[in-house]
Amino acid sequence: MSRLRIVAARGLTGTEFARQVQAAFCRWLLIVAVLTLPALQAHADDWPQWLGPNRDGRWRETGIVDVFPESGLKTLWRAPVAGGYSGPAVADGRVFVTDFVRESGELKNNPGQRSELQGKERVLCFDAKSGRELWKREYNCPYQISYACGPRFIPTVDGDRVYTLGAEGHLLCLTVKNGEILWAKDLKKEYQTESPIWGFSGHPLVDGDRLVCLVGGEGSVAVAFDKYTGNEKWRALSASEPGYAPPTMIEAAGQRQLLIWHADAINALEPATGKVLWSQPLKPDYGMSIMAPRKEGDVLFASGIGDVGATFKLASDQPGAELIWRGDNQTAVYCANSTPIIDNGIIYGCDCRSGSLRAVKLETGERLWDTFAPTTGQRR
Template sequence: MKNALSLLLFLSATAQAADWPQWLGPQRNGISSETGLFTAEQPFAEAWRVPLGNGFSGISVADGRVFTMFARGDDEFAICLDAETGVEIWRHRTGPYYKETQGGDGPRSTPTVDGETVYVLGATGKLFALAAASGTPIWEKDLVAEFSSQVPRWGFSTSPLVEGDLLLVEAGGHDGNFVVDMAIDRTTPVTAVALDKATGATVWTALNEKMSYSSPIAFTAAGTRQLAYFTAYSLTGLAPEDGRVYWRYPWKTRYDVSAATPVFIAPDRIFISTVNSDGGTLLQIKGNGDSLAVEQVWQNKKMENEFGTSVLYENHLYGFGGSILKCLDAATGEEKWKTRGYGKGTLLIADGHLIILGEQGNLGIAEATPEGFVEKASYPAFDSRCWTIPSLANGRLYMRDESEIVCLKVLGAAQ
């Protein structure tokens, strides 16, 4: 009986580890733990493809369900599909159709699955906690109304982060507030917000800065648990329990766009990158307790992430500088190689390989190595604009463009 129980717990843990429950995967770093992939000469076979709608929301996968968001007609929705078949399980309206003529229509944020709850944020600032199995609302919050915010120029884009009992988002705007020296004159700081994930009640708010389009991360450095928020004006480290500021590093872009997620590099470094700015920089967190500070290790323009986040693998950063795919030495910022052919694409890493989705829907596989770039396999996933990073879960790759979602079986993976 004891052995059977141990086996059951092991299989359950293995299944969970293969899910992709949030933005950038289980650890919010663009890395999958799956192995035994890409053994076939043509490693992909289409499992299903279904119509969706406008939007750039990422795809989360948990407990046999696929979650994303889209806009169609006059409305915006969160939707849940069966991961094996693509059959719709439920959908829930999250707001009106969001139209943006420059970047594109529809929601941007990626659902976050935590146990039996999925958290979704619409492009106009409506935040929902829904039952993952049924889509039944648990609570909802209007970030614009509650935090005197306004919809950012390209829509709310932050993907909610669960840290313990907290749900963390970038929530505050600058409606009616006067900006002085990259700080916003308002009574209460509301750029970063922590909510009780069970009830939606506000636990704390922090920062008087214009929010941007990035998503927060949580990590431990210098013996201290921290949150990193990448706003329009800075990268700032906060205490999870009350939002107090540990450290702040000013970082301003031409159009106030900080879209890529910060990349934590253990044990104590963090990388950020933006376009129309100083490129990218590596920072080191020093000190202990409440006496923390950051120092720049290096800065250059070799990696300018526009919206796709770089991924760290074996001490190297892989990502897009504009429309050029690059590999940098994470310790020094030295460029190891660069290649074209994917436009402003996105990528994740699994089983020692780059999984790259090009801007025009071309899917490529290459070994993740600083020695050079060689595409091992390719697949015409779409013939349209793709700005959404793929998700890998349980031997299947999930991708979308602005009209449909597709699931590919990865041949060679344990099914």
Template sequence: MKKAMSFIILCSLSLCFSDDWPKWRGEASTGVSQEKNILTSWPKAGLKTLWKASLGSGYSGISVANGRVFTLYGDSDYENAVALDAKTGKVLWKKRLGYLFKNYFGDGPRSTPTVDGNKVYVISSNGDLQCLSTKNGRKYWGMNVLKKFIAKNIDWGMSGSPFIVNDLLLYNPGGKKGSIIALDKNTGKLKWTSGNFPAGYSTPITATIGGIFQVIMFTGDHIVGFLPQNGKIIWKSKWVTDYNVNAATPIFHNNHVFISSGYRSGSALIKLTVNDGKISARKLWTTKKMKNHFSSSILHNNHIYGFHQTRLKCMDFQTGSNKWTQSGFQKGSLVGVNNHMIILGEKGGLAIAELIPGSYKQKGFMPLFKGTKCWTVPTIANGQLYVRNESQMVCLDVSK
């Protein structure tokens, strides 16, 4: 009887947190939630606010795991990691990471915490990497990756999030003693270094091509695929952008990789082909009509949805042809859920629209923030929508 009750309790806990969002772009690194019981038409009065929490500067994303919310923010002098209660917004712990990164386009951290089991991995804009306890913020290990690997900080601060594959933490500091690095996630011990690529602003993804499991990373001047066990580069394709600002996360689908950058670059679809165990990369198309400055696109039913600078667009994944364009959000961001996208404009307007290639169909709007910059992509977890600007996080009820 006791064993049966324990099983029921464990199953209940699993169900409670089955729709967590533990890292940048969610569990699958796609920016698309698998939740179904979500409101897809909003009331005229807007969504119900569950709680608000004061934060500080920065554009760090929001991760949610096991009833806790994790993000980074800056105060007057330092950058901090913080954990909040997902139900109430109460601060459970705060951990100082390092000195505040200051920049004309905004101070503070840019990366997103990565939750793995009972640990959360965080990195400041100045390269202060730490492994912390999700329970109380206690530090297990830490280092400054810029100092350790002899790297100069990039112009707008380290922005890629810590990326966990099996027992490894992968990152791209772009240093003289380590361009792409792999650390033991439990101890911080260096396992290998690879490549000679400058640091980008993007977070990697994983993919399996021809039976070969690999990591795909958007560095400062290349998109590369490598084996996580030893860092061996198995394919690469050059992609040069002004100031090395390759920031948007790549999208992998059916042996193709979509990349996009701002400034004078644009987008490309790269086909990966396996012959005799070797992978070759060939660009099928490029276009200047989709430039993801910093906000990553999402894929739905063979169509890309994302921001071309200040305009929201839908384009065909296979051909790159434009389907529709929508203005009004400025430099916005979006997350996919239940055949819809939730869009946050940089001026604080929040909207929901259908993920369809025929035309832009909006099904709800609310002016959430006013007079502030919103460059952080929203997060959906367990029926709750988390949105932040540079001073506050708001939790909204999006459950049916």
């Protein structure tokens, strides 16, 4: 039974559950071994990519603390990094992170305006126990995006290789051991597209010998590369904008389906070929398809900014999906920058309008409760 299932089974109230979720969020500090208490140390599984080993945001270790001591946590080590939104990936005793070192230009805090900056993106690797820098790779990377602080992508570690994606579309495959670049792609140049205004953000998905990426351009919103060579295996889909949602794998109708949510619709593709299996319109404001669609049973949920949220019933006999409900301003939860969790028929997610953590019935979209405890701490 997962940690979340234990919480739900205990029948916790909204506030109590929020405390549990808050502890889960804080686990990021524990997992990178930056902060911990020797007396409370427990074995921590690797966290080799966005949302963990299974890309589901759940940890499966035992012995995780629920409440931090009032005295705080002991700092084991610190390591300087520059700007960015990239979280750490942890695998085999190493911590990987990306950042951006600005050299010139004015950073504008305007969501609708692109900053023009000169600088370098970097890939950094640290020893998880000591914080010692093991290697570093950097490359020139002028920025022309909004919120141009740095990369958005959490590195993906796959065996002896690590994959990174920069905010301007630089896709790299490096060795875990010493950071040697095995292959690289400039997605903007190769696919004749521009950076989304908020940068390349959709975390690529390793699937067998493929690396599936959100790219952009005519007929190439989604592209699968050979993860060993970087050669293109297939490309698919066109859209008004590529969006920001990570490629997501599900199983339905007895087969694996690759979900690509771009600015106009959720699409299911055949993983090996990129063939479109089905498509359902779902258009968030400003092209902000960001969260990864989430599935429980035969129901799929996705939502975004602008009261855009819906569930779809997945067909059982052949690939397909039909609308169950669409949300309005009194129902659903509208997750923009964060991907929710669905457990036992309840959606738990942070609403992009209110800033609160909400619990919503998957079956109907009915709101059960909301709390600000793990977000702002008070109503805005």
